[in-house]
Amino acid sequence: MFAYIPCETDGCTHPAVTGSPCCLLHAPDPEKTKRDLLEVLEKTRSLHSSTLTGAEIRDRDFTGCRFSACNLSRNLFINCDFSGSYIQLSFFDFSKFLHCTFQDINIKYGVFAGSEFSSCSFADSDIFHTNFLGISARNCAFDDSDLYYSTFIQSQLEFVSYTDCNLNRVDFSSSRRNNVNFKYSNYEEAVFTRD
């Protein structure tokens, strides 16, 4: 698990960005702090036990990257490509993803709770035990994916496609669904209501 190191600024409860004693808000040069960490990731294609929160991350190529035990909560991702990446036990909760691609990815124990997705694709992926609790998603596709034991409890889904997916033990209870397509998927093995 990532180590929680608080920002050194008095009274700040945000975690420090890896490589800095402060959160992005209190870093003397936030752009440089963010850039330095993203450059490590782009060079090594791997990020382990690292923290970057509250950042705007735009037009980045994360294809084939490995994320493990990372805290990437509360970020705004615009036009980022995570295709072919591997995400394990990492937090992307309360983030916003616009026009991002998660094609052919492998996620185990990912946390996207409370996040917002617009025009994103998670197609052709293995997404196991992943938490999409309370997300809002619009114009997104999970087609041809295995979502075993993932949860979409209390999510708001609009124009979201789950064509030919494995939905075994996937929990959609208390979700609001408008124009959601489950064609060719085993939706009878998913959970839609709880007693």
Ligand SMILES: [Zn+2]
């Ligand atoms: Zn701070």
